[in-house]
Each structure stands twice: as C-alpha cells, then as structure tokens.
Amino acid sequence: MNDPVWDYVIVGGGLYGLSVAYALAQLAPGVRICLLDQFPDGHENGSSHGITRVTRTTYDSPPFVELARRAHRIDWPELERAAGEPLIVQTGGLFSGEPGGGWDDFERTMAGHPEVERLPRAELRSRFPLFRDRGESPLFDSTAGVIRARRTLDVLRLLCDRHEIDRFAPERVLSIDPGGASLRVRTERRTLVTGRIVIATGAWTTKLLPELGERLRVVRQTVLFLALEGPPGEAEVPAFPVWVHVGRDPREFFYGIGALSPDRGIKIARHDTVGEGVDPDLSDEPDPAEVEAVLDFAAAHFARPVSRIERVDRCLYTMTEDEYFLVGPHPGESRITLATGFSGHGFKFAPLIGRVAAEIAWSGETSVPEFRRHAARFLPR
Ligand SMILES: Cc1cc2nc3c(=O)[nH]c(=O)nc-3n(C[C@H](O)[C@H](O)[C@H](O)COP(=O)(O)OP(=O)(O)OC[C@H]3O[C@@H](n4cnc5c(N)ncnc54)[C@H](O)[C@@H]3O)c2cc1C
Numbered sequence: 001m002n003d004p005v006w007d008y009v010i011v012g013g014g015l016y017g018l019s020v021a022y023a024l025a026q027l028a029p030g031v032r033i034c035l036l037d038q039f040p041d042g043h044e045n046g047s048s049h050g051i052t053r054v055t056r057t058t059y060d061s062p063p064f065v066e067l068a069r070r071a072h073r074i075d076w077p078e079l080e081r082a083a084g085e086p087l088i089v090q091t092g093g094l095f096s097g098e099p100g101g102g103w104d105d106f107e108r109t110m111a112g113h114p115e116v117e118r119l120p121r122a123e124l125r126s127r128f129p130l131f132r133d134r135g136e137s138p139l140f141d142s143t144a145g146v147i148r149a150r151r152t153l154d155v156l157r158l159l160c161d162r163h164e165i166d167r168f169a170p171e172r173v174l175s176i177d178p179g180g181a182s183l184r185v186r187t188e189r190r191t192l193v194t195g196r197i198v199i200a201t202g203a204w205t206t207k208l209l210p211e212l213g214e215r216l217r218v219v220r221q222t223v224l225f226l227a228l229e230g231p232p233g234e235a236e237v238p239a240f241p242v243w244v245h246v247g248r249d250p251r252e253f254f255y256g257i258g259a260l261s262p263d264r265g266i267k268i269a270r271h272d273t274v275g276e277g278v279d280p281d282l283s284d285e286p287d288p289a290e291v292e293a294v295l296d297f298a299a300a301h302f303a304r305p306v307s308r309i310e311r312v313d314r315c316l317y318t319m320t321e322d323e324y325f326l327v328g329p330h331p332g333e334s335r336i337t338l339a340t341g342f343s344g345h346g347f348k349f350a351p352l353i354g355r356v357a358a359e360i361a362w363s364g365e366t367s368v369p370e371f372r373r374h375a376a377r378f379l380p381r
Helices: 015-027 062-083 103-110 121-127 149-162 202-208 288-301 347-363
Strands: 006-011 033-036 052-055 088-090 093-097 116-118 139-141 145-148 166-168 173-177 183-187 191-199 217-228 242-246 253-257 266-270 306-319 326-330 333-340
Touching (some): 015 033, 015 333, 052 062, 052 242, 062 088, 062 103, 103 139, 145 149, 149 347, 173 202, 191 347, 326 347, 333 347
Parallel strands (some): 191 333
Antiparallel strands (some): 088 145, 093 139, 116 139, 217 306, 242 253
C-alpha cells in the first residue's frame, strides 16, 4: 500500500525524534510530518526512559557550557510555557573530582564562571550533610537541576499530536532508499515516499545507516536506585542536589539525582563512556560486579549507609569518539538530517538541538548562533 507523499519522515520517536518533529511543526505549519518508532510509546529499550535526568552548566568544554546556558535561558522555558508546567526542578549541583584526569578540564573550563562557585567544606557539611566530607571543596553549580524526563516525553507527544504530526508506533523502518526525486522509507508494513528524512534512531542508528559504523558505539548503562538509612527527606528532590564525581580514571565518573516520585531511592550510576560496544537488540542482565562497584562508590561518598537497592535499570548510550553529537546533513545525502550520537548527555539539550536539527532539515542551516559557532564539531562526516 503506497502512502501519501510526506514532506518529512522522522525515524525514531524517542526524545530527539519528538523534539525535532515538534520544532519542525512550529517552524513550518502545515507541512506533512510522519514520525515512526519501532516500539510503542513509553518503551524502556532505548536512551530516554526513566523519571529524571540531570541538567547543568558545568562542563569540561566551553561549547557545551555555551549550549547549556542557551538551553536554560531560552529553549527549556519555551517548552515549559508550551507545556504549561515546569519540566526542570532547580536543585543546584555538586561537582567534584580528582586532579590529573578529566576533572582538570572541568576545573579549567568553569574557573571564574558566574553561576559556579567553590563550596567551602564547612558549607558542604551544613548544606548537604548526606555527602561524606572527603576533604574536598566541590564546585556548586546554581543552574543545575533535575529534568522531569518522563513528563518531558509525555508533553512532547501531546504537543506533536496537537500539531497534527502523524505518529506511528510500533512500526520499524527497515531501509531508506535515497535514489530519485523523492526519498523512500521502507517499513515492516509499507513504503513511505517523502521529500526529506530526519534520523533520530539513537542506539540503532548504525543498523539503519551502516556507513556511520565507525562513528558510533553503543554502551549499556546500569542505573541503581538506593534507599539510604535515616529520614528520606534529605535524599529527595529538591533538597538533594544533583551531583557528579570525576575520578582520575575515565571509568571512575559517577553521577546521581535525589529521589523524585514515583522513583524510590536516590539515582546513582557510573557515566560509562568507555565500556564495550553492545547490540541494542540483545538485552542482558545487570552485571553484579557493576552493581557492587556502584554500591562501593555510594559507601565511600555518602554519610549514611545504603539500606536497600530499590531498583536496577538499564539504558543505552550512543557514543561518538569525542562525545560531540552528530547533528547535521548526512555526509552522502543532504535531504537526510542526522540527530544522533548524544553520548549519554543529550537530554538537557533536547529543546535546543531539536530546534537546530529542524532548521537544518528545513533550510540546510540553523539560525541558532550558539550552535553555529561550534557547528563544525557536530557535523556528521
Ligand atoms: C542511564 C542514562 C542516563 C542519562 N542521564 C542523562 C542526564 O542526566 N542528562 C542528560 O542531559 N542526558 C542524559 N542521558 C542522555 C539522554 O537520555 C539521551 O542523550 C537522549 O535520551 C537520547 O535520545 P534519543 O532520542 O537519541 O534516543 P532514544 O530515546 O533511544 O530514541 C531513539 C528511538 O529510535 C527508535 N528507532 C531506532 N531504530 C528504529 C527503526 N529502524 N525504526 C523505527 N524506530 C527506530 C527507537 O525505538 C527509539 O525509540 C542519559 C542517558 C542514559 C541512558
């Protein structure tokens, strides 16, 4: 069955597919947009599920500081206005690390930054008693907070439906045929004809576009939710800050978020950017050694013992070599725009990069100055 001709087919209905679709509908009212996902709404097989995510300005490279500031100042407030509710809960964030590794880049990049201050140990103890005093004076980022991640995806679906974007899920895209005046998208059910395509397929990108195989690697993450002994209030959002600790060894990068209902327990995980590549279609059990390592980290960093593991989640990072995303025209076909490779830190940029990718899909370039200044770093090659 041949479907009507679409102006845009967006492959991947996760955070980025939804963000690009919504931005496109705002940019070009009336264009025909079709959004496809292989799994039903709300699935937990990719990179965007779960209740919470961290947002922050504190980064180890200036372009991401600039983009985060822009997203906090313009793009998230715009999305919150459209949603009619807050999607970010301000908590502040604690950032610490060991000299001699990746932490040095954070210190260098954030030195003198107006929204990030060095927190004296006494203040750390009095304001955040759940954190063990390890003799450090961490950075405190007043812009950091918790993104209501699941609510953000629900809101984006609502906004896409309100803008009459045709969403089909589950429907898996099997191949893309760029030959000819129009592009053809073959799914497990039909062939769609379209003028342009946006690829927002996260961990499955190289399955659809094997030519990007060298650029992307999928790393599975293990996320723990832990109850700490004592009154739960101090470990809940907004009292509990988001936090990041960067060890000398790149594997020793951990982060966490306070409990935000319906989550039970604090969220804690290793930010594993160097792990082995996996096949996103093959699931596996959490590695007990990884669970142990996270528990050891919690014992060393929190002033209260863990009383219970509430839950263990799995999730996927789509890593690029330098952790810069792939956002721009496909190197071999400019009618295809890529929005992928978010390397485990893309959520906070979604309303901004969604807009950028939509503008590139629409006119070949973006008007967003903060992205234009660094576009070369994100260009798919
Ligand atoms: C454990 C974890 C913690 C994180 N913490 C943070 C954080 O604190 N702060 C932050 O900023 N970022 C964080 N991130 C990163 C952030 O969540 C991701 O960058 C973001 O969710 C990526 O969205 P996506 O749309 O690219 O991926 P996804 O949501 O996975 O979307 C891709 C979609 O494409 C669909 N798809 C793929 N192939 C096909 C096909 N052939 N046909 C049809 N559909 C297809 C998939 O089903 C999927 O729904 C974290 C990620 C993880 C995994």
